[in-house]
Every structure is written in structure tokens, then in C-alpha cells.
Amino acid sequence: MKILKILIHIILILLLTAITQVGGVVYIISLVIKISLIKKIRLNRKLFFCGIFTVVYFFFSILIVPPIAKSYGREALPVFSNKNLKPLNIMTCVLNRHYVRPELKQNIKSVAKKMSKKYPNTILSYLDANFPFYNGFPLLPHLSHNDGKKLDVAFFYKNKLGDELNRKAPSFMGYGVFEEPKHGEYNAPKNCENKGFWQYSILDKFVPQWNKDDMVFDSNRTKSMIQLMLKEKSTGKIFIEPHLKTRMNLQNNKIRFHGCRAVRHDDHVHLQIN
Ligand SMILES: [Zn+2]
Known part of the structure; x- marks a missing residue:
């Protein structure tokens, strides 16, 4: 006993x-x-x-x-103090998953500020970042979020009437409800699954999909946010699903495909600095 x-x-x-x-x-x-x-x-x-x-x-x-x-060269992202930048879900901060390098904090604060100028009252919502200590200690399930240089950011959404929503996503945690490839768009999730990468869409099976029909992907604000990220000097790479890159007409070689060994990125944007 x-x-x-x-x-x-x-x-x-x-x-x-x-x-x-x-x-x-x-x-x-x-x-x-x-x-x-x-x-x-x-x-x-x-x-x-x-x-x-x-x-x-x-x-x-x-x-x-x-x-x-x-x-350890890491700082917490704003929790309540910044009116343009907040966590999508406060649990990210309660669990100490909101630490980044100062350059990345500066990068995303600048993007959030510019977004709120272009789209008044817009709040940029962050998801998982990194833990506070030790390079190489992964923030599960994101194996690469282990050095303070990575940050996931939520997409923007509208309601069915076309009103802009803030700090709202179809999934309570910001992950797992996907902006699926439309007919005729390149379907990387299907391609990866056909190659045997069973984990690629795994969140689909665990995350409740109850808000999916009430929210519409806001491609204008999401595209603007990615364009502003690309203008930041410290930005190294951005990961989103290929069909969304094409749909939003984003052309920049810093926007990459993360590979089939990762998981889907049509529910959030992954930003990493150099
Ligand atoms: Zn990420």
C-alpha cells in the first residue's frame, strides 16, 4: 500500500x-x-x-x-496589462506556458499594437509559448517550443453576422478545430495521413467541436497579422497549413510547411524568431 x-x-x-x-x-x-x-x-x-x-x-x-x-533570458507575455495582447485562455498563464525571449515579446507586442491601429479594438490572442527555464525542456505536446523562441497565436474569427470577435476561437484551448481545406485546395492533412503520419490530425479526435458552426474564419485580420509578423526583423519562420497560405495569397519564403511529423496548423499560427 x-x-x-x-x-x-x-x-x-x-x-x-x-x-x-x-x-x-x-x-x-x-x-x-x-x-x-x-x-x-x-x-x-x-x-x-x-x-x-x-x-x-x-x-x-x-x-x-x-x-x-x-x-534564463525569458519573460512572461502580458496577462492583463496590455489591452492589445492577451492569452486566449488564462490557463496558458496559470500553467506557466507563456514565457518567451524579450525579442519575441517585443515582436508580438508590436504586431498587436499595429493590428489594433488597423482594426480598432482588436485583441491579439496568444496560445502556448514556452516554459520559463532551460533550453531543451519541451512544452508538450509542442516539441520545438523549448528555447523561448516559439509562440503560437490564435486565428481571428467573426460571428455569423460578420462582427469581429476577439479572444474567441471555436476551440476553448485554441487548438483542434480546423479551417479545413476547401474543395480544390491542396490537402496536406490528407496527404500526411496517407503517408502514415497518423498524429497529424490527432487533436480532431479529442477537442469538442461545439462552436465550429457559430464562427467564421476572419481571413482579413489573420492575413494582416501574418503580414505584420513578416515585417518584424526578428521573425524567422511562420508555420501555417499550405492551403491557408494559398487562400490568403501570402507569398513569403519565411512562411513554411512544418512537415508531416508535426501536427496541423490550420487552427493557429506558429511564429518563431531567429
Ligand atoms: Zn507552435
């Missing part, structure tokens, strides 16, 4: 580290606090531990992680 308990602790530590990078360490600290205090407190043990974990986790995320991340 004791071995099983230890095994569960180890699995949780590994899982929290994989999802948040610092969660595993916070879990160990919370266990030590719990063990040292448990005899003095008459509370449900599991509830008490959850309370300790939550307090320590937010204490670390808000006060300890940002200054240490600076020494």
Missing part, C-alpha cells in the same frame, strides 16, 4: 512537471509542509494538501518564477 502511495506521488510529480514545469517542485515542497504541519491541524488531509499546493503554486508562479526566468 505504501509503495502504491509513493508511486502515485511520483506520477503526479512527473505529470505536473510535464504540464507546468514548476508544478512538480511545488508538489514536493507542499508535501514537506503538509508532513510538518499535519499533527497541529485538524482538517481533512487531502483538502489541507490541496490548499497548501494552491497557495505555494501561485506564490511561486507570481513571485519566484518571473525573476528566475529573467536569468
Whole structure:
């Protein structure tokens, strides 16, 4: 029984580290606090531990992680402070998945500011970026988001009446609801699946598609955003699905196909700096 308990602790530590990078360490600290205090407190043990974990986790995320991340050359993207640039889903920040190099932060802040000038009230929504520490530590499931140089950004959408929407995507997490190839467009997802790359459209099977019919892909604002990204000096590569590159008439050799070993990019834009 004791071995099983230890095994569960180890699995949780590994899982929290994989999802948040610092969660595993916070879990160990919370266990030590719990063990040292448990005899003095008459509370449900599991509830008490959850309370300790939550307090320590937010204490670390808000006060300890940002200054240490600076020494790794990474900064957090704005959470509430920038009116033009915000996370699509606040959980990206709660899980510490919003850290980038200062050059990339500058790049996307500049794009967001220019977008709001061209399209008033537009808010650029970011998705997964990188963890705060260590080059080579991947932000799963994005293997390449491991050096502070990568950032995923949500597409723009309109409602059925043609009103511009902000911080809204057909998927709650920003991934997994696709702007599919139309009849006659090059179909890279089908091509990759035919070659045996089963993982290419895998999110389709897990992400609920409930908002899909209420939102229309806003190709004007999405195209403008990509064009502004291309004008930023630090921009190295942009990944989107080939049929969208053609549909939006984007011609620039910095816009590349990410290859069949990756996953689909017709639900978000991947931006990376040099
Ligand atoms: Zn990406």
C-alpha cells in the first residue's frame, strides 16, 4: 500500500512537471509542509494538501518564477496589462506556458499594437509559448517550443453576422478545430495521413467541436497579422497549413510547411524568431 502511495506521488510529480514545469517542485515542497504541519491541524488531509499546493503554486508562479526566468533570458507575455495582447485562455498563464525571449515579446507586442491601429479594438490572442527555464525542456505536446523562441497565436474569427470577435476561437484551448481545406485546395492533412503520419490530425479526435458552426474564419485580420509578423526583423519562420497560405495569397519564403511529423496548423499560427 505504501509503495502504491509513493508511486502515485511520483506520477503526479512527473505529470505536473510535464504540464507546468514548476508544478512538480511545488508538489514536493507542499508535501514537506503538509508532513510538518499535519499533527497541529485538524482538517481533512487531502483538502489541507490541496490548499497548501494552491497557495505555494501561485506564490511561486507570481513571485519566484518571473525573476528566475529573467536569468534564463525569458519573460512572461502580458496577462492583463496590455489591452492589445492577451492569452486566449488564462490557463496558458496559470500553467506557466507563456514565457518567451524579450525579442519575441517585443515582436508580438508590436504586431498587436499595429493590428489594433488597423482594426480598432482588436485583441491579439496568444496560445502556448514556452516554459520559463532551460533550453531543451519541451512544452508538450509542442516539441520545438523549448528555447523561448516559439509562440503560437490564435486565428481571428467573426460571428455569423460578420462582427469581429476577439479572444474567441471555436476551440476553448485554441487548438483542434480546423479551417479545413476547401474543395480544390491542396490537402496536406490528407496527404500526411496517407503517408502514415497518423498524429497529424490527432487533436480532431479529442477537442469538442461545439462552436465550429457559430464562427467564421476572419481571413482579413489573420492575413494582416501574418503580414505584420513578416515585417518584424526578428521573425524567422511562420508555420501555417499550405492551403491557408494559398487562400490568403501570402507569398513569403519565411512562411513554411512544418512537415508531416508535426501536427496541423490550420487552427493557429506558429511564429518563431531567429
Ligand atoms: Zn507552435
